[in-house]
Amino acid sequence: xxxxxxxxxxxxxxxxxxxxxxxxxxxxxxxxxxxxxxxxxxxxxxxxxxxxxxxxxxxxxxxxxxxxxxxxxxxxxxxxxxxxxxxxxxxxxxxxxxxxxxxxxxxxxxxxxxxxxxxxxxxxxxxxxxxxxxxxxxxxxxxxxxxxxxxxxxxxxxxxxxxxxxxxxxxxxxxxxxxxxxxxxxxxxxxxxxxxxxxxxxxxxxxxxxxxxxxxxxxxxxxxxxxxxxxxxxxxxxxxxxxxxxxxxxxxxxxxxxxxxxxx
Numbered sequence: 382x383x384x385x386x387x388x389x390x391x392x393x394x395x396x397x398x399x400x401x402x403x404x405x406x407x408x409x410x411x412x413x414x415x416x417x418x419x420x421x422x423x424x425x426x427x428x429x430x431x432x433x434x435x436x437x438x439x440x441x442x443x444x445x446x447x448x449x450x451x452x453x454x455x456x457x458x459x460x461x462x463x464x465x466x467x468x469x470x471x472x473x474x475x476x477x478x479x480x481x482x483x484x485x486x487x488x489x490x491x492x493x494x495x496x497x498x499x500x501x502x503x504x505x506x507x508x509x510x511x512x513x514x515x516x517x518x519x520x521x522x523x524x525x526x527x528x529x530x531x532x533x534x535x536x537x538x539x540x541x542x543x544x545x546x547x548x549x550x551x552x553x554x555x556x557x558x559x560x561x562x563x564x565x566x567x568x569x570x571x572x573x574x575x576x577x578x579x580x581x582x583x584x585x586x587x588x589x590x591x592x593x594x595x596x597x598x599x600x601x602x603x604x605x606x607x608x609x610x611x612x613x614x615x616x617x618x619x620x621x622x623x624x625x626x627x628x629x630x631x632x633x634x635x636x637x638x639x640x641x642x643x644x645x
Contacts, residue, residue: 391448395498397491404499405447405458411499412443412458421487422471422480430467431457439466461499465492472606542605547597550605554612555579561619579615586611 392403392414400421403414416427424430434440441460446453459467468488473481542550559576563569584590587608589600600608 390445395495397494398486402495403447404461404495405445405456406499407443407445411461411495412445413461413464413495414447415442415457415459418459418464418467422476422484427457431459433470434459434463434467437466439463461492461495464495468492469610472604474603474606540602541599542597542602542608544598546605547600550609551583551597551600551612554616555583558616558619561616561623565619565623579619583608583611583615 390405390407392405395402395404395413401417402421403417405412405414415430419425419427419430431442431444434442440463442463443458443460444455445458447456447458449456465488468484468491471484473484476484555576558579559572562575562579563572587600587604589595
């Protein structure tokens with residue numbers, strides 16, 4: 382969601398673990414200057430990041446006139462509640478290796494610390510979509526495995542992920558999604574159909590159509606991080622639904638026979 386204002390704003394310097402971020406405020410809403418966040422991870426173009434985010438429903442972006450030194454410039458900004466989501470769109474394979482620990486640290490803490498400082502107690506004000514929360518919880522282990530497999534693929538100079546990585550990161554996870562969904566609706570015979578449905582959804586999200594030669598083993602190595610996060614979201618949703626269903630079956634229920642219908 383893009384916003385425009387006409388009065389220039391002076392950014393507030395916010396220190397997060399030694400990195401100085403610029404935060405601007407308008408109408409009680411607070412935004413981080415996207416260029417400062419990009420600088421932290423040595424990303425060159427903040428406008429590319431803003432264009433990537435502006436069509437995503439969960440992302441709140443703005444382009445504001447910000448006072449920088451003696452000049453006022455139009456600056457791309459990201460709402461502090463969307464910082465965590467943006468951090469999880471970053472492909473660790475495209476981040477310098479010496480910055481990966483910092484990326485994980487930001488993903489775990491930065492958005493909450495910003496929210497605490499600027500809008501108060503986190504529990505009442507910070508809203509994280511369920512699918513994004515599932516990705517947060519799964520990410521540390523996925524990141525370590527992702528780094529290891531990317532190192533092996535880079536050493537082999539392979540442009541695609543190959544069959545082993547496809548099975549480890551995508552195919553096995555899709556099977557687990559289908560198993561959870563089938564168990565949730567108590568229809569184990571539908572597991573195969575549910576697996577194909579989950580795969581179609583994943584292919585749409587990654588724009589990786591099932592055409593000739595487009596097996597998962599041929600998925601680009603440079604986009605492996607995107608695939609891992611997409612799979613994590615889908616798997617997280619399936620786990621949440623399964624947990625809800627399990628909890629519901631444990632509740633004391635009293636079955637009541639419905640009255641005969643009087644509708645002709």
